Amino acid sequence: MGSKSGHLGRKRVLVFGTGATAKTVGERLRAAGFHVGFAPAAKLGDPGSPSGLPMLRALLKEFSKEEPDAHCFVHPATHPWSLRPELPLLGTEIGIVTLVPPAPAVALFANRLNLLGMAEKLGIPNLVLSFDPFYSPRELERFMIERKLGFPLVLKSVRPAGPFGVRILQASGNELESALALWMEQLRRRSGELMIYPERYLDDARQVTIPFARFSDGTLHIFPFVDTSLQSRNHEIAQFCPAQGIDLHVETLLRDWVSRLAQESKYVGVGSFHFMLQGRGAFLIDGRARLESGFQLWEKIDGSDAIAWQLAAARFSTQLPSRNPHPDWKCGTLLRILAEDPVLQLPQPGVVHELSEKRNWSFPGAQAELHMNYSPGERVSTSGPVVAQLLASGQNMKQAAAIALGVLNEIWISGSLQTNERFLSELLSHPWVREGIFHRGFVDEEFIPGVRPDPELLAVMGSAPMVHPEVSAAENGATAGRWAAGDQWIRPNPGDIQWLRGPESFAASGLPGVSGEVKTTGGQQYRLTAYPILPLPAGKWQVRLGSWFMSVRKIIRSTQHPQVLALVSGRVHAILFREGSVVPAHEPFLIVESLGYLVPHASPRDLKIHKWKAGPEQEVSSGEPLAEVSFSTDTAR
Known part of the structure; x- marks a missing residue:
């Protein structure tokens, strides 16, 4: 951390990122007297790429030269660079104060085995x-x-x-x-x-994050514990604070361990340790030398300001940050809205077309906040799959979950992407989650979400694209084809849709889409958007009806051979077989990179590749043809 104090002149700080968390950090720093700028992800480089460090060095050198007489600082927020020791070393090289822990502490935390090895010498268990x-x-x-x-x-x-x-x-x-x-x-x-x-691997174990702040004189403050057990594909999709049901003996032990670990690592700043809890057993599994991306939750429960703690640890204040001894948030939950198909566990990035406007809710004894990372017209891309974070409070955890559940039903995000609001709603409604009876593997191993809507809603979703005159004209012409909604064949009948508002036709990249509000025979009202992804005469739409998402496709047999389609939107990472090759069942023949994930494409049956319709490094959309193939007459393996 920098050692310069509050008598400095003009203080300029560059915050990494442009999402909601970075903006929150920037607002707090501006309130503390800093002149704030933001560095978009595209300029920061990827720490895992050979070009990443040169890009970061060039950016910081340019920033330091913009105002030679100013005092320059860097705050990495929660960008991946915040976990790399190269950042504080680079700051020293260029003459910029990096608002991160000391480089040796960052280096220790950046190697899990070294951190866990240090803990083992202290007698702290691990796995x-x-x-x-x-x-x-x-x-x-x-x-x-x-x-x-x-x-x-x-x-x-x-x-x-x-x-x-x-x-x-x-x-x-x-x-x-x-x-x-x-x-x-x-x-x-x-x-x-x-x-x-x-x-x-521990069965039925809970995962707990313990954030803390430590000063160079050894002063330590431990913030409320956070339960981060509910994870999907290792994304912490739901957090609860303070963590419930921890044995008093275990809590005392954890506090002692955090104190000893922070002291032994000579940590200065705000960080966190992660533990697995099984009965009265506790095991250290990780540590982070930075703010957690969900820091807004625990700081609200604590009644404090995480950025103020960071600045105080960096000696920008001679006093400990103030805390509200009676915070409004007694209990809280944080939910992450991701661009993904949560049932198939596949990333589903795309363009954000519509967003509901409300960001704050107030109820008797409870509140909720929605922090959006994207705006209409922006594309969810490699900067991350987290579209938004929803925070909700209550007088107890059940009320906080109930508030979050109600607010989820008001959030509207539509476009070519798919998001997981319905999955989160079903998760919060699960009786085991309501009673706090869940563990680290619950979401991936035991939770079963809804797969498709009831037949009436499915019919509405499948018929929506044909409401657009251009689609209807194509269907009535020579390019008639079969329609599918998800994995179901359908017969669209747009005349059966009861519209309360609309339909409103729109164009996205010149392709036809529709939106509005509809009513079912049972009287339920739903908002609807059919966003176009692929062009006519065949076509594909991402349809959202209420909280349901469904891919609706018009399929025209325009080639001699069947086609295999992209499971996700992204970039073709590798083509694994040449044209004319026979691919065994279940063997990947192509890989698409989407939001950092490598998604293999395979078939349950042997197939022969006749013609590739996509090439290496090519950008493809979900549902776009990748190859013309023929299948073996053998039954699926």
Whole structure:
């Protein structure tokens, strides 16, 4: 951290990112007397790329030269650079104060095995099965055979890699050979190197994050514990604060461990430690040398300002930050709205077309806030899958969850993307979640969401695109085809839709779409948008009706052979077979990169590739034809 205090003149700070969290950080710094600028993700570079550090160095040098007489600072917010020791070292090189912990502490936290090894010397338990990292699937497989390890097994990246850095192996050698190799490639692209280690898997364990602030004189403040157990594909989609049901003995132990870990690492600033809890057992699994992306939740429960704590630790104040001893937020929840198909667990990025306007709600004894990362017309891209964060409070956790559930029903996000509001609503409504009876693996292993709407809603969604005159004209002409909504064949009948408002026709990139409000025979009212993705005469629309999303397609047999379609929107990462090749069932033949994930495309049947319709590095949309193929007459394996 910088050691210069409040007598400085003009203070300029560059905040990394342009999303809601970065803007919150910027607002707090502006209130503290800083002149704030923001660095978009495209200019920051990727820490895992060879070009990342040169891009960052060039950006910071340019920033430092803009006003030579000003005092320059950098706040990385929650950007991946905040976890890399190169940032504070680069700040020292250029002469910019980086508002991060000291470089040695950042370096320690940036290597999980070093951090966990330090904790083990302090007598703090962990789940590590080998402190010698592995670099290939073969090394891991050999280790598992020698140790006679079974499944499930947790694999983690030594370097920070966010949700990409964890893989839970459930079973089978096939996963070690194919899916594991793909995960490792994905991890290498994300972190710049491949080092992994195995951890013991705990059944029915909770995950808890403990944020803290420590000063150079040893003063320590521990913020309220956060339950981060509800995760989907390692994304913390729902958090609860303060964490409930922790044994008093365990809580006392955790506080002592946080104090000893912070002291041993000579930590200065705001950070967090992550633990798995099983009964009265607790195990350290990770630490973050930065603000957590959900810091707004725990700071509201604590009645304090996380950025003020950071500045105080950096000696911009001689006093501890003030705290409200009676905060309005007694209990709270944070929900992450992601661009994904939560049932298939596939990223679904795209253009944001419509957004509801309301951002704040107030109720007796409760509040809610919606923090959006994107605006209408923007594309959800590699900057991250988190479209928004919803925070809700209550006098107890059940009320906070009920408030969040009600607000979710008011949020409207439509376009070519798909989001997970309905999934979150069903999760909060689950009786086990309402009673706090859940664990780290609950979402991926036990929770079963709704798959498709009832027949009447499905019919409305399937008929909506044909309301547009251009689509209707194409259907009545020589290009008639079959229609599908999701995995169901349908017969569109736009005359059966009861419109309360609209329909309003619009064009997106010259393609026909419709929107409005409809009414069902049962009297329920729903907002509807059919956003066009692929052009006519065949076409595809992302249809949202209420909280339901459905892909609606018009299929025209225009080629001699069937076509395989893209599962996600993204960039073609690799084509694995040449034209004329026969691909065995379940063998990936093409990989698309979407929001950092490598999504393999395979068939349940043997197929022959006759013609590729997409090439390497090409951008493709979900549902776009990738290849012309023919299938074996054998039954699916």
